[in-house]
Amino acid sequence: MTNPIRTRFAPSPTGLLHVGGARTALFNWLYARKHGGTFVLRIEDTDHRRNTQEAEQIIFEGLHWLGLDWDEGPEKGGSYGPYYQSERTPIYEEYLARLEKGGHLYEENGAIRFRSPRERVTVNDLICGNIEFDLTNPGTHPDMTLRRPDGSWIFHFVSVVDDIEMKISHVIRGEDHLSNTPKHLELYAALGAEPPCFAHTPLILNRDGSKMSKRDQGANIGTYPEQGYAPEAVRNYLSLLGWSPKDNREILSTTEIIELFELHNINRRSASFDVDKCFWMNGQYLLHMDLARFTELARPFLEKAGLQAQSYEELEGVLAIVKPKIKSLPDLPDWVCCFFSDDFPFDPEAVQKTLRTPEAKERLQLLAEALTRVESWKAASLEASLKETVTKLGIKVGELVHPARVAVSGRSVGPGLYEMFEVLGRERTIKRLRQAPHDA
Secondary structure, rough: OOOOOOEEEOOOOOOOOOOOHHHHHHHHHHHHHHHEEEEEEEEEOOOOOOHHHHHHHHHHHHHHHHHHOOEEEEEEOOOOOOOOOOHHHHHHHHHHHHHHHHHEEEEEEEEEEEOOOOOOOEEEEEEEEEEEEEEOOOOOOOEEEEEOOOOOHHHHHHHHHHHOOOOOOOOEEEEEHHHHHHHHHHHHOOOOOOEEEEEEEEEEOOOOOOOOOOOOOOHHHHHHHOOOOHHHHHHHHHOOEEOOOOOOOOOOOHHHHHHOOOOOHHHOEEEEEEHHHHHHHHHHHHHHHHHHHHHHHHHHHHHHOOOOOHHHHHHHHHHHHHHHHHOOOHHHHHHHHHOOOOOOOOOHHHHHHHHHOOOOHHHHHHHHHHOOOOOOOHHHHHHHHHHHHHHHHHHOHHHHHHHHHHHHOOOOOOOOOOOOOHHHOOOHHHHHOOOOOOOO
């Protein structure tokens, strides 16, 4: 019987949730979900000088926003807690005693160090393959410190202990940890424990090939919600940073990604983070998602702008006609403010070009008069009425459509004019046509 799949994400609460950490969490989550396993969140908070509760909350909020629900850990509990390393000191003391009993430790200047066996160690990695490390030279491989003179623990030791205690089957982490793995394998051997399977994912670089720092655009997951990204779009994009479904598709639902996800399909080459590509993918998600989900994502941006619909039905009606135009949710208030308030801005250039002409006022008055006689206030009837007016005036359709659009919305671009008329309603549409700002 094979052991159950158990993966983990073990961040340190020292700042933002970096896009690299978010992708590591995603890959662990995907692998656990793919195999019906358990995804564990463990907080590595042994560095009391750098850890903060605020940073811890940032991690939780980022994972929640991405939809990466953990099965065990803070807020959830579980059979292998505590899930904060700061609360696991008795466990570490016990393992340290086992190593001491086995003759693997010595003290130097108050620090507890691990005596390396001085061997060649092969890491069997599910992504990188078999890699041999020469640990025989103390000059290049000094003995590890497990506990500092002040009593605090070193990452290498407590991480291994926690993975043993929490029965982690697969350690999926960034390639920057690959060089640490032979040291960890030495500890597993000294403790007589079976090591987990290792899979080291490629680094995420900027488009220019530089390492992605926390200050680079796109690095901080915490900025994505306020920039109007849909979590499902970011999940999709992050999954493709190093992994591929091998069929050239890019837009994949989370269900599809889980079904297709395999560690052996992760590339060894470093992944390039492309802000423009992520923005494009988010636009595709906004365009194709259902109206209810779009409305859910849109509401915070409207509320922040002070825009309030009279009802949910009115809100959906407005969003339905502007949705195909929206590439970024922060732009949404500018597109819809004319629907929720009569006090909306006019684009000066559009006014100058379409409304401040000798003919514009007369044409809009005639259109307003024609619309008063429309029986069914639906887009098709409104279009027919406008085209009848165009025929009577002997002009092209655009010569009336453009000034009418600016008159009712303040903008020269937007959703379909007749759909705008329908959503605005008879009274507001006619009033705006009659009161359009023609004078300088």
